[in-house]
Amino acid sequence: MDIKKVAKDTTKVLSSYLTYQAVQVVASQLRETNPGLAIWLSGFSSSGKIQDGEAYLQEMLQENQELAFRIMTVREHLAQEVVEYLPEMVLARVQQENMAHQRRYLERMTQLNVPQASPHPELTTDSEPQADDTGV
Amino acid sequence: MDIKKVAKDTTKVLSSYLTYQAVQVVASQLRETNPGLAIWLSGFSSSGKIQDGEAYLQEMLQENQELAFRIMTVREHLAQEVVEYLPEMVLARVQQENMAHQRRYLERMTQLNVPQASPHPELTTDSEPQADDTGV
Numbered sequence: 001m002d003i004k005k006v007a008k009d010t011t012k013v014l015s016s017y018l019t020y021q022a023v024q025v026v027a028s029q030l031r032e033t034n035p036g037l038a039i040w041l042s043g044f045s046s047s048g049k050i051q052d053g054e055a056y057l058q059e060m061l062q063e064n065q066e067l068a069f070r071i072m073t074v075r076e077h078l079a080q081e082v083v084e085y086l087p088e089m090v091l092a093r094v095q096q097e098n099m100a101h102q103r104r105y106l107e108r109m110t111q112l113n114v115p116q117a118s119p120h121p122e123l124t125t126d127s128e129p130q131a132d133d134t135g136v
Numbered sequence: 137m138d139i140k141k142v143a144k145d146t147t148k149v150l151s152s153y154l155t156y157q158a159v160q161v162v163a164s165q166l167r168e169t170n171p172g173l174a175i176w177l178s179g180f181s182s183s184g185k186i187q188d189g190e191a192y193l194q195e196m197l198q199e200n201q202e203l204a205f206r207i208m209t210v211r212e213h214l215a216q217e218v219v220e221y222l223p224e225m226v227l228a229r230v231q232q233e234n235m236a237h238q239r240r241y242l243e244r245m246t247q248l249n250v251p252q253a254s255p256h257p258e259l260t261t262d263s264e265p266q267a268d269d270t271g272v
Contacts, residue, residue, distance in 0.1 A: 001161050001214075003214075003217045006214055006217075007222070010154070011222065013150075013153050015226060015233065017146060017149050021142050057237055058240075072234045072238075076231060077137075078137075078139075079226055080227065081139045082142055083227055086143070086147065086222055086223060087219035087220050087222060090147050090151060090215055091216065091219055093151045094212050094215045097190055098208045098211075101194065102205075105204075
């Protein structure tokens with residue numbers, strides 16, 4: 001398990017994801033201030049090339065350098081605001097989701113086993129008259 | 137700019153990415169210990185469903201719960217080992233890549249302008265004989 005490589009690859013993925021989020025922020029701002037450019041940005045970003053943030057920005061710099069620099073500024077701002085919360089949030093989420101998967105799995109196993117343990121589930125309805133009694 | 141939402145979405149993406157990395161680790165271990173299962177895991181994981189880590193694990197739990205729990209254990213371990221380094225690494229990467237884009241952009245602008253400023257680039261080769269002199 002090469003932790004260093006995983007950390008490096010994860011950093012790359014995160015950096016690309018923040019570029020994608022920065023594009024969303026800039027696109028949302030442009031829809032208010034320059035709808036034509038917003039449509040152009042949306043078209044430029046839709047062909048899947050945003051999967052690689054650096055290649056995307058490289059290409060954007062040749063098409064519209066002002067917009068490219070704006071996206072870079074926003075992604076750096078996003079990184080500054082967001083990254084410090086990530087360690088706690090990611091670890092908590094992974095642990096919570098693992099527990100949720102385990103709980104759901106155990107619940108399913110229990111439900112599957114109940115009919116086997118009690119082949120006559122109709123016998124368990126004995127308690128219903130008692131419930132009626134308390135209502136009287 | 138909804139920083140809280142960006143942090144939450146980023147956490148989800150990271151959690152799914154660590155699930156993907158955990159599958160790579162387990163697949164690599166299985167290639168040594170149980171090649172048949174490694175091939176099955178590779179097939180199960182190849183249809184793009186690993187994009188959503190939780191849906192992937194949910195489905196895996198129904199196919200092979202032992203493997204699902206193993207992947208969960210590995211991804212929690214990866215999270216514990218990796219997340220603490222991410223804030224510094226991600227911020228550094230974004231800043232470095234931004235600077236690299238700016239430098240490349242300025243270099244390209246300069247190269248585009250050089251032929252206009254100096255229409256005879258062959259004059260700049262004067263320094264080559266001096267390099268030979270030092271070699272004697």
